[in-house]
Amino acid sequence: MKRVITYGTFDLIHHGHINILRRAKEYGDYLIVGVSTDEFNAIKGKKAYYPFEERKMILEAIRYVDEVIPESHWGQKVEDIQNHHIDVFVMGSDWEGKFDELAEHCEVIYLPRTEGISSTKIKEDLKDRAQ
Ligand code: C2G
Numbered sequence: 001m002k003r004v005i006t007y008g009t010f011d012l013i014h015h016g017h018i019n020i021l022r023r024a025k026e027y028g029d030y031l032i033v034g035v036s037t038d039e040f041n042a043i044k045g046k047k048a049y050y051p052f053e054e055r056k057m058i059l060e061a062i063r064y065v066d067e068v069i070p071e072s073h074w075g076q077k078v079e080d081i082q083n084h085h086i087d088v089f090v091m092g093s094d095w096e097g098k099f100d101e102l103a104e105h106c107e108v109i110y111l112p113r114t115e116g117i118s119s120t121k122i123k124e125d126l127k128d129r130a131q
Pocket of ligand 1 (some may be wrong): 006007008009010011016017019020036044046071074090091092093094096112113114115116117118
């Protein structure tokens, strides 16, 4: 069984998230998602609308996702890859090159981002509409 992992905040789930999850799953049979904790988001400078537990629950309901684990710090990826016997690490192209060192442990793949959508854009558009 080929095992894939990807990471992110996955706030306000949108088709860009679904696209990356669907394509990541195509690289194997089992997809693990490391979803950022609220504390890690603060380190990333992000404030998610949904708290960790809700973002985790929503991801677990997505057909491409087999398991969700917490992402609490930048440095956990190698340990996750080893502990979960990961074959492929997938991220969107906005992270191109940032995780190349993981190639020592598994295949590293960056997939094109879905243009025109982001959780930040959703929040901004909704704010504009409310005015
Ligand atoms: N993504 C995408 N297209 C979009 C928006 C996001 O392909 N329009 C992808 C991102 O490239 C990423 C994943 O969806 O691979 C999750 O994106 P975010 O929730 O924004 O996660 P991010 O803040 O990039 O955190 O250690 C890695 C970090 O946790 C990634």
